[in-house]
Amino acid sequence: MAQVKTMIDQDGQFYNHKKIDGKWQKNWIKDEIYKAVTGSKKEKMYVLSMFPYPSGAGLHVGHPRGYIAADVYARLKRMQGYNVLHPMGYDAFGLPAEQYAIQNHVHPREAVLKNIKTYEKQLEIIGLSYDWSRKINTTDEDYYKWTQWIFLKLYNHYYDHKAGKAKPISELEGQFSHLSQADKDRELMKYRLAYEGFSEVNWCEDLGTVLANDEVIEGKSERGGYPVVKRMMRQWFLRITDYADRLISGLDTVDFDESLKTVQKNWIGKSFGHELSFKLQGEIGEVETIKIFTTRIDTLSGVTFLAISKDHDLITKNVDKFSKIIIQTKSWGTDEKDLKIKRGIILDDIYAVHPDNKSKLPIYVTNYVLSDYGFGAVMGVPDQDERDADFASVYNVPTKETKLEKPESIEKRLGLKKVFKYKIRDAVFARQRYWGEPIPLKHDKDGHITPLSEKELPLKLPKVSSYEPIGSGESPLAGIKSWVKAGYETNTMPGWAGSSWYFLRYMDAHNKTAPVGKKAIDYWKQVDMYIGGREHTTGHLLYSRFWHKFLYDIGLTVTEEPFKALRNQGMILGDDNQKMSKRWGNVVNPDDCINTYGADAFRMYEMFLGPFDSSLPWSTDGIIGTRRFIDRVWRLASVVKIQNEKNKKIQTSEKLVSEINKTIKKVTEDIDGFAFNTAVSSLMILLNNFEDMIQKKENIDQKDFIDFVKLLTPFAPHISDEIWTIFKNKKSINVAPWPKYDESKIVEGTVKIGIQINGKLRGDIEVSADKTENEIIDEAKTIVKNHLEGKVIKKIIYIKGKIVSFVV
C-alpha cells in the first residue's frame, strides 16, 4: 500500500466533494440527461418514490432513504438502456399547512411554497436523478382542476355489479323517471360512486370544530383538553366498497410484499357467511324480525340470545318505548377501556324465536355489537364464541351445548342465502376545513345538486379572512357569503384526494385537456417500481388502487393496477432506537452529513446501513466508513491512470478479472432485488481486491477499472462522473452502458472446500477444477487421517465445490 500513498502525496490531491458534487449536479441539469421521453423507442421504466408532504421541519436522514434507493434503481435501469421516468413532486393540501396559516395569519399557500423551497434545496444536494420538468404540486390550480374532474366522474357514475365495472349514472335515470325530482335525486344518490350522506364525527363545542381521531385523546381534544362528543354531520363519501372484490383479486397480479397484501386483504375484510332473520314475539312495534349475519351458521343450535347495537332499527324505530334504554346507552363510553367491559340491557316483553327449536331467546342491547357491520345484530352462541360467552357470564344468560351441523342442511331447511360481508367502509370524502380541493358541486335552493361542467373547472379556492373553521363546525367556506349564495359545496376534499392519482399526472404533467393524455398513458401505462413507507398500506395505497380501477373502467387508464411492483423502506430510527423526532432530540439532518462527508458517502451509507425494508438506528459515526471508501477509490483512480499512461500494453490479472465479473453479477442482481447493503459491501470487497493488486505491483487495465466505477455509479454518481472524465470519456457515466459479466470468467481455477467428520469441520482442501471426485476424497482422507485412525468410514458425502463429509 506504500506505493499508493506515495503517488497520492505526489499529486497532493484528496477528493474534494464540495467542488465536485455541485459541479456535476449542475451539469446533469444543463445536459438534461435525466429527461424522460414519452414515445421513445427504448423500453420504458417508470420508477417512482412516494411524493412527500413538505412539512416545515424539513428532511431528516430517514426521509432520503427511499429516495436514494429509488434513485439507485432508476440509475441502474437508465444505464441498462431503459427510458426511465423518475419524477418528483409535492402533496401539499392538508392540515399542517392550514395550522401554520392560522397561527401565522398567512395564506396556506405561502407556507407550502416556503416548505417546498426548503425540501428542494435538501433534495438537490443529494444528487437525485429526477426529471424536474414534470414536477407537480397538488395545490396548483392546474393540478387540482383534474382532481375535481375525477370527482365529477365518480359523482356521475355508478357501479354495475353484473358488468363488474363503473357505468354512467345516466343509464339509471330512466328507471326513476316516474318519480319527482327530489325522489329521483335521492334514489340516484344511492348509486353514485361519490355520494352525500351523514356520518359521526368528533365534535368539540369549545373549539367549534370537527377533530380527526388522532386529535382526540380519551374523549378530550388534544389541543386545550376540551370535551369531544360524537355528532352526525353531512359528508361526502366514495363508494370504495363496490370495488372491494377487485381490490382483493388485483393483489394477485402485483409484485408487493406478501405481508402487505395480507394487511390490505384483512383491511378489506371479506368474509363468507349467512343471513338469517329471527322472528320477534311479544310487544313488538314496527320491526318484526331481527336480521343477523353469521360466519358460523353451523353453530345455530347453540344460540341462547340475540345481541343488538344501540343504533339498531328495533330501538331507533321505537324511540318512545325504549326511551329509558336510549338514555342509558348514551352514557356508555366509547374509549378502548370502556369497550373492554361488556355492557347490556335486556329488552322487556319482547323476545326472538329460534327458527328450529322455537325456544324464546332474550334480546340485549349491547356495547359489543358494531352498528355498522353486518346488520348491527348477532346471534349469541356462548358455547362457541368467546365474546358471547364473556357477555353471557356477566348477564347470566344460559349456555347451551352446540351440536354442529352442516351448513348445507341448514341452508336447505331454512332457505338461507350465502352472502359476503366486508369490513371496509365507504371512505369519507369531505373535510370541514379550508385547505383542500373545493368539491365542484352546486346546491340549489330546493336541495337539488348540480355538478359543475368541465369548462367551469377548476373551481378555485376563494380568499378568506380567517382559516379557522367557523363555529358551526362547517368549513371556512361556509362563512363566505358569495360562496354560499352561489350554492357551492362548503366541504373540501380530504388530504388523500390529490395523492390518489398523481402518478398519472407525471406521465403528462402539462396536459391542458385531460388528467393524462392518451399518448402518454399508452406509452407509460403504469408505475413499474413504486417505493415508499409501509404506513400508507391501508390509506394512500388502497385509495390509489381504487381510483385507478375506476379510471380504468371509464377508459382513462390502460391497466387495472397503478403499481406493478412496490417496495417498502424501513424507518431510520435515532441512535437511541426511537423514532426520529424533535421531541426526543435525536434528529439528524442530512445537510450536515452531506456537507461534511459529501453526497456520495452519504448516499452509500444510507444504502449500506442494513436491509432496505428493516428499521435501523442511525449512527453518524459509521458514515466515515463510506467516506474512506470514496477517498480510496479516488486514490486508486490516480494510480490506475498513471499505470496506464506509463504502459501501453496492460493486462489485469486473471484473478482480479474474475472478481470484477463476480461483482458485476452481484451488484446487478442486488440492486434488482433491493439488496443495496450487500451491493455496497461487494463494491468494498472489490476495492480491497484492487488495492491488493496495487500492493503486489500488478497493473490494472483502465477498462477493467472503469467497469468498477460503473458499478459504483448508481450509488456514487458524482465521483463516478469525475473519474469518468479524468479517463477522457465524454458525456456522463450516468448514461454509459452498464457492464456485462462473463460467466466463464467467474469460475476460479481452485476452490477451497471443507472436510467434515460426523458433521464437524476437521480441515480444508484446495481443489482445482479438473480433479475428479475420487481424487478429492482420497486427498481429503490424507489431510484428516489423524481423525480417521482406527475408524471405519461408513459413508462419504461429497458436495461439489462445498464439502467432503465422512461418517464414521
Added chain:
RNA sequence: GGGCAAGUGGCGGAAUUGGUAUACGCGCUAGUCUUAGGAACUAGUUCUUCACGGAUUGAGGGUUCGAGUCCCUCCUUGCCCACCA
C-alpha cells in the same frame, strides 16, 4: 386479544436458501509516518485458554452425515389491527 416480522461479536449487519458462521463497515488494540493528531496507512480483533484445544447464531428439544437456516415448545422485542359476529 388477533395478525405479521425479527432475535447472530462491543455496534450496524453478512451467510450462495440445509454445506467451511461472524463477509463488509463502525469501534477497539498495536504499529508506521508525523512538531502534533480525534488525519492517513499497516496488522490484529466472536468468546474462552499461556497454549493444544474447546464453546458459540434468544432458551430447550427434534429431524439430518451436516441446522443461523427445517419442525415442535417456550422466552424476548418491534410493528400493524383491535369486540368485524
